């Protein structure tokens with residue numbers, strides 16, 4: 150955590166989000182002179198041996214952390230997760246009549262709206278988790294109205310805004326190729342990459358700074374990337390050029406690489422998964438044991454371990470909570486702009502002590518205002 154004077158500041162921002170202190174300190178030390186090169190990573194050619202090595206190691210470490218099989222390619226692209234809504238459709242649905250899409254919250258809703266642009270493919274709504282801005286449960290995979298012949302079925306495993314997560318991830322059996330937006334949960338728990346055709350994630354939630362987007366794609370799907378797709382949006386071109394089709398987001402990739410090494414030092418994904426489960430359960434317990442002072446209406450089996458949303462009985466109290474918390478070093482607890490309320494994003498880099506400090510404050514605030 151950062152500190153102001155002597156007290157710690159815990160950053161609960163949903164994204165761009167908290168990064169491990171140790172990573173930022175390393176970056177600070179290396180800012181002007183990376184590894185004796187006399188250059189900053191920010192100012193060196195993306196084709197230099199030094200940067201190529203940074204990219205290579207970031208890729209290898211991510212592969213190791215998520216146990217990514219050899220027949221999957223890893224790309225670090227630009228444009229954020231939002232660009233993937235269209236890029237995946239242009240590439241993976243080319244020549245297909247239909248692609249399926251599951252809406253379980255704000256991000257998969259936006260994805261669903263955008264996917265239909267610039268494509269002949271019908272984007273079929275396979276499931277819908279609730280009314281606009283009132284998602285309290287996730288539609289289970291067994292309820293999805295899919296066609297196995299579809300190009301793919303797209304879903305979002307963790308809805309950052311609405312605080313919903315597929316804690317039980319869908320199994321691929323009987324489904325079209327699974328494509329998943331894991332922006333706000335990638336590396337938070339063990340997953341079976343082979344269940345997916347493609348996984349993507351913007352870096353700025355659980356990986357690194359904004360600017361890099363991770364795409365993990367099964368090799369055979371690259372055959373779908375038609376030449377008519379502009380090269381910069383074409384997965385196959387990026388893979389052929391080994392991630393150097395154009396200038397990648399070099400500095401965000403470097404920081405992401407430092408985060409991967411930090412994660413390995415924490416004991417890897419299996420270990421951080423345990424801490425994440427503990428952090429989330431403590432926070433939900435604090436909400437559930439508040440005699441209704443703090444409210445979270447998400448069905449228990451769908452409660453996100455990354456983004457914990459809650460509110461009190463009225464907006465004035467919510468605002469006061471956020472304001473007082475901020476003065477106590479509990480920063481960025483405001484909910485999504487159109488949602489209001491509070492949201493505590495407790496990504497990998499949030500230490501257990503940060504969650505405990507938040508729970509202490511919640512109890513104290515309730516004593517004074519309950």
Ligand SMILES: *Cc1c(COP(=O)(O)O)cnc(C)c1O
Nearest residue numbers: 229230231256309330332333351
């Ligand atoms: C933040 C977020 C996005 C959008 O990411 P950008 O990088 O801003 O395009 C998409 N999906 C999920 C799940 C997110 O959390």
